[in-house]
Amino acid sequence: MNGAWSAAAIRRAEAQLMSRLPPGTLMQRAAAGLAAECARLLRKRTPQGPKRNQGVYGATVIVLAGPGDNGGDALYAAERLARRGARVFAVPVMGDRVHPTAAAALVRAGGRLVATPPARCDLLLDGVLGIGGRPGLPGRALDQLGRIEAGTVVAVDVPSGVDVDTGAVPASAVTADVTVAFGARKPCHVLGRASLLTGRLVLVDIGLGDVLDPNPAVRVADEGDIAAWWHRPGPDDDKYTRGVVGVAAGSERYPGAAVLASTGALAGPAGYVRYAGSAAEYVRRTRPEVVCTPTVKEAGRVQAWLAGPGFGTDEAALAELREVLVSPAPAVLDADALTLIGEYPSVLSRREAPVVLTPHDREYERLYGSPPSEDRAGAAAALAKRLNCTVLLKGHHTVVASSDGAVWANPTGRPQLATAGSGDVLAGFMASLLASGMDPVRAAVAAAYVHGAAGGLAAEGGRTVAASDVARELPAAVGAVLSRGRGAA
Numbered sequence: 001m002n003g004a005w006s007a008a009a010i011r012r013a014e015a016q017l018m019s020r021l022p023p024g025t026l027m028q029r030a031a032a033g034l035a036a037e038c039a040r041l042l043r044k045r046t047p048q049g050p051k052r053n054q055g056v057y058g059a060t061v062i063v064l065a066g067p068g069d070n071g072g073d074a075l076y077a078a079e080r081l082a083r084r085g086a087r088v089f090a091v092p093v094m095g096d097r098v099h100p101t102a103a104a105a106l107v108r109a110g111g112r113l114v115a116t117p118p119a120r121c122d123l124l125l126d127g128v129l130g131i132g133g134r135p136g137l138p139g140r141a142l143d144q145l146g147r148i149e150a151g152t153v154v155a156v157d158v159p160s161g162v163d164v165d166t167g168a169v170p171a172s173a174v175t176a177d178v179t180v181a182f183g184a185r186k187p188c189h190v191l192g193r194a195s196l197l198t199g200r201l202v203l204v205d206i207g208l209g210d211v212l213d214p215n216p217a218v219r220v221a222d223e224g225d226i227a228a229w230w231h232r233p234g235p236d237d238d239k240y241t242r243g244v245v246g247v248a249a250g251s252e253r254y255p256g257a258a259v260l261a262s263t264g265a266l267a268g269p270a271g272y273v274r275y276a277g278s279a280a281e282y283v284r285r286t287r288p289e290v291v292c293t294p295t296v297k298e299a300g301r302v303q304a305w306l307a308g309p310g311f312g313t314d315e316a317a318l319a320e321l322r323e324v325l326v327s328p329a330p331a332v333l334d335a336d337a338l339t340l341i342g343e344y345p346s347v348l349s350r351r352e353a354p355v356v357l358t359p360h361d362r363e364y365e366r367l368y369g370s371p372p373s374e375d376r377a378g379a380a381a382a383l384a385k386r387l388n389c390t391v392l393l394k395g396h397h398t399v400v401a402s403s404d405g406a407v408w409a410n411p412t413g414r415p416q417l418a419t420a421g422s423g424d425v426l427a428g429f430m431a432s433l434l435a436s437g438m439d440p441v442r443a444a445v446a447a448a449y450v451h452g453a454a455g456g457l458a459a460e461g462g463r464t465v466a467a468s469d470v471a472r473e474l475p476a477a478v479g480a481v482l483s484r485g486r487g488a489a
């Protein structure tokens with residue numbers, strides 16, 4: 001598992017580490033790592049005009065330097081590049097407030113402090129704000145970002161302007177190609193719109209590992225986690241012991257939801273998929289391995305239910321939802337089931353078995369009374385706590401929150417998954433993980449991860465992606481994630 005730590009947790013760890021080290025050590029570690037990554041990027045640059053040497057020598061580097069230590073990191077890294085022959089221009093963006101010793105070191109190495117740098121550069125270093133930054137950019141930084149054409153934009157630690165702890169971007173912020181982060185990820189690298197401004201993330205080890213709080217603010221699953229959580233069938237398993245999934249989805253009006261959810265369920269680790277609803281004819285025709293019954297009651301015992309996609313919001317649907325909720329099996333509630341819970345919150349009141357809710361923003365609003373804020377992890381956690389459920393809040397970076405406050409960010413999301421029916425596939429797959437005995441939070445985290453990976457396979461080569469394509473790629477994504485995860489273990 002990877003994690004992301006809040007600015008306060010990073011500061012506590014840094015303070016502990018700094019107390020054991022000579023002054024300035026951490027900043028030099030950060031600057032050295034940053035300069036090395038900049039040099040790697042400059043080696044790849046394509047110089048314009050006649051063929052020249054590529055690399056640090058002769059490259060034009062501009063530093064936007066803020067008033068704090070983030071600016072210090074950028075200026076010391078730029079000093080290293082200047083010593084290797086880069087033409088460095090540093091622009092103080094908060095009046096004259098700039099890290100004094102770092103600025104002096106840069107000038108000694110041949111760099112220049114200027115108010116107006118060249119309009120073009122090979123590399124722009126965003127050292128405006130780090131973990132001490134409040135959202136939004138100082139005007140001078142914004143002006144320079146508007147006028148400079150940069151080959152590559154490298155954010156120092158975080159893209160300046162973002163809300164470091166939530167990933168919200170309420171005002172202007174830097175859009176980076178690469179972010180070089182020190183010591184650990186911060187929530188803005190993995191959450192919300194800020195994660196999209198981060199670009200490729202490069203972590204520089206400055207030795208914080210041993211002193212960081214063992215509980216990160218945000219968790220990020222990796223393939224090793226998913227492989228470890230996955231229930232592998234043994235020689236004594238049969239289709240029942242591997243888990244039976246019940247899918248209460250679709251209707252005569254929306255038979256596709258039944259097919260997509262069932263297909264998602266078939267791609268998971270459970271051994272048996274039962275469909276309960278009025279779209280049985282379509283499910284049977286497309287997925288003959290699914291056993292169909294007209295109602296939830298007739299489906300009998302299952303180890304996990306999915307209820308909601310395309311099954312309507314009328315009296316009959318409400319009755320089916322109630323039937324699912326009296327079952328002692330864990331349940332994934334999606335789509336129309338969420339609308340019904342928004343209208344009749346009491347249906348959840350006597351529920352004891354685990355529930356995973358999978359809202360998108362409008363469904364979240366129906367459940368919570370207001371739309372999710374830009375602090376998406378906080379929003380998911382608030383709903384999970386209020387309803388005592390696991391919540392998977394969909395978005396370009398899906399987040400999962402458990403009712404005890406733990407939050408996970410999914411690293412595999414992609415815009416192509418925002419397509420009709422994609423959520424039905426995800427919900428069916430998740431129900432299969434639950435039926436196999438996986439804990440609800442892990443099932444939600446693993447389902448989002450593998451579903452995102454399937455979306456990636458479906459989108460390979462720039463292909464357009466429909467929900468059926470994601471469903472079709474799920475078995476391959478399972479194989480890839482598990483084999484890489486077991487390899488990593």
Ligand SMILES: NC(=O)C1=CN([C@@H]2O[C@H](COP(=O)(O)OP(=O)(O)OC[C@H]3O[C@@H](n4cnc5c(N)ncnc54)[C@H](O)[C@@H]3O)[C@@H](O)[C@H]2O)[C@@H](O)CC1
Pocket residue numbers: 014018026027028030066067068069070071073094128129130131132133134135136137138156157158182206
């Ligand atoms: N503390 C340490 O040991 C280390 C810190 N490092 C660097 O230090 C950074 C944190 O440095 P600082 O604590 O100095 O904080 P920052 O460099 O983020 O800057 C804080 C300063 O910016 C001002 N400011 C905040 N938001 C603003 C806004 N929106 N507009 C204008 N001004 C604003 C604040 O008043 C304050 O003066 C990290 O992100 C990292 O880059 C690294 O060198 C590694 C070691």
Ligand SMILES: [K+]
Pocket residue numbers: 070126127128129130155156157158159160
């Ligand atoms: K920055």
